[in-house]
Amino acid sequence: MEPRGVPPYLSDPAATRPSPNCPDRPADPAATLALRPFVITAGRVIGDDTRMGFETQVSALPGARPARLTPEANAIIAICQRPISVAEVSARLRLHFGVTKILIGDLHSAGHIIIHAVDDESPDPDTILRVIHGLRAIF
Amino acid sequence: MDFVPSSDRALATTYDAHLMRRQTPSAPIPIKIIIAGGFGVGKTTTVGAISEISPLTTEAEMTSASVGIDDPGPTSAKSTTTVAMDFGCVTIDQTLKLYLFGTPGQSRFAFMWDELIRGAVGALVIADSNRLNDCYASIDYFERADMPFAVGVNAFDGHLAHDLDEIRWALAINENIPVLRFDARDRVSVRDALLVVLERALDHAVRRKPIRGDAGPVHMGLP
Numbered sequence: 301m302e303p304r305g306v307p308p309y310l311s312d313p314a315a316t317r318p319s320p321n322c323p324d325r326p327a328d329p330a331a332t333l334a335l336r337p338f339v340i341t342a343g344r345v346i347g348d349d350t351r352m353g354f355e356t357q358v359s360a361l362p363g364a365r366p367a368r369l370t371p372e373a374n375a376i377i378a379i380c381q382r383p384i385s386v387a388e389v390s391a392r393l394r395l396h397f398g399v400t401k402i403l404i405g406d407l408h409s410a411g412h413i414i415i416h417a418v419d420d421e422s423p424d425p426d427t428i429l430r431v432i433h434g435l436r437a438i439f
Numbered sequence: 440m441d442f443v444p445s446s447d448r449a450l451a452t453t454y455d456a457h458l459m460r461r462q463t464p465s466a467p468i469p470i471k472i473i474i475a476g477g478f479g480v481g482k483t484t485t486v487g488a489i490s491e492i493s494p495l496t497t498e499a500e501m502t503s504a505s506v507g508i509d510d511p512g513p514t515s516a517k518s519t520t521t522v523a524m525d526f527g528c529v530t531i532d533q534t535l536k537l538y539l540f541g542t543p544g545q546s547r548f549a550f551m552w553d554e555l556i557r558g559a560v561g562a563l564v565i566a567d568s569n570r571l572n573d574c575y576a577s578i579d580y581f582e583r584a585d586m587p588f589a590v591g592v593n594a595f596d597g598h599l600a601h602d603l604d605e606i607r608w609a610l611a612i613n614e615n616i617p618v619l620r621f622d623a624r625d626r627v628s629v630r631d632a633l634l635v636v637l638e639r640a641l642d643h644a645v646r647r648k649p650i651r652g653d654a655g656p657v658h659m660g661l662p
């Protein structure tokens with residue numbers, strides 16, 4: 301998969317956006333994140349990026365301590381300390397799903413986030429059997 | 440061991456590289472089941488009954504066709520709609536996580552489903568026995584998409600307006616598609632409904648690719 305272009309504020313620590321209006325953690329992340337989808341993605345829209353589905357797992361690279369990023373990027377890295385689905389990142393940060401995919405794609409290109417793509421589109425019988433046995437055992 | 444004095448920065452970099460080698464995280468395989476059905480039929484209730492987290496919502500921009508999927512004429516206008524999707528999850532073990540996505544079932548969302556069902560193992564179509572019409576679009580869609588599914592009739596307060604045979608007849612669905620009664624508020628009942636979907640999914644997957652492991656007998660009535 302061709303990596304997308306890395307926005308300058310992600311690739312170059314020196315080019316970090318000025319921080320006064322852009323603290324690492326907004327006072328009310330939910331309110332801030334929800335309102336600015338097009339600002340957040342610099343006006344880009346989803347391309348044909350099919351790597352990420354709703355359930356696709358993503359995680360921050362351990363040890364990756366990026367230079368100051370946008371509040372959204374920081375929030376994503378913070379929430380991705382354990383593997384988590386793209387849908388859950390979107391829901392918990394109250395970011396539009398499409399916006400979430402773009403931001404995660406950028407963080408992936410910049411080497412901060414792993415996208416755990418699943419090779420096979422449809423799960424194989426053995427995996428489904430494990431889910432069946434697991435569900436029976438859980439409840 | 441040699442210790443070469445170095446700047447904090449270089450030390451940090453070495454340490455990071457070390458961490459990265461040791462702890463590149465492995466993630467569970469996500470298994471996705473779609474929970475479909477008309478408005479107010481109990482989709483969110485179903486997800487919430489079994490999910491280990493209370494249902495979350497993601498809003499996705501989807502292309503939708505403004506005509507029914509039965510009539511996708513060449514002039515069918517497409518538009519973009521924001522759709523709210525509820526989801527929850529059940530951790531099976533460290534390597535497997537089940538995701539349930541509750542999705543609006545109207546036919547104009549057919550295009551959204553194409554993205555949503557990619558990689559899904561199967562679907563539970565929830566029906567209200569008083570409003571069977573509302574689930575036609577879902578059934579039609581999953582049949583065409585060759586997606587394994589079962590129809591779960593949500594027994595609101597234990598009451599079904601029709602018995603299961605009548606419902607099957609009214610829905611005019613294939614003999615081998617399970618129609619079952621369940622209670623969207625009951626965890627075990629939802630679990631059992633999902634197991635029926637998963638058995639359909641297993642049947643479907645075995646047809647494509649035989650079982651490799653020693654996972655025990657499978658009685659799926661294969662031809």
Ligand SMILES: Nc1nc2c(ncn2[C@@H]2O[C@H](COP(=O)(O)OP(=O)(O)OP(=O)(O)O)[C@@H](O)[C@H]2O)c(=O)[nH]1
Binds near residue numbers: 481593624
């Ligand atoms: N009495 C009773 N109420 C139910 C049952 N299942 C769902 N409900 C109620 O019916 C209403 C709709 O259920 P939801 O789970 O929100 O349905 P939904 O399909 O997610 O609805 P939309 O997302 O709006 O399409 C809620 O008030 C539920 O509490 C049931 O089995 N019995």
Ligand SMILES: [Mg+2]
Binds near residue numbers: 482483541
């Ligand atoms: Mg709902």
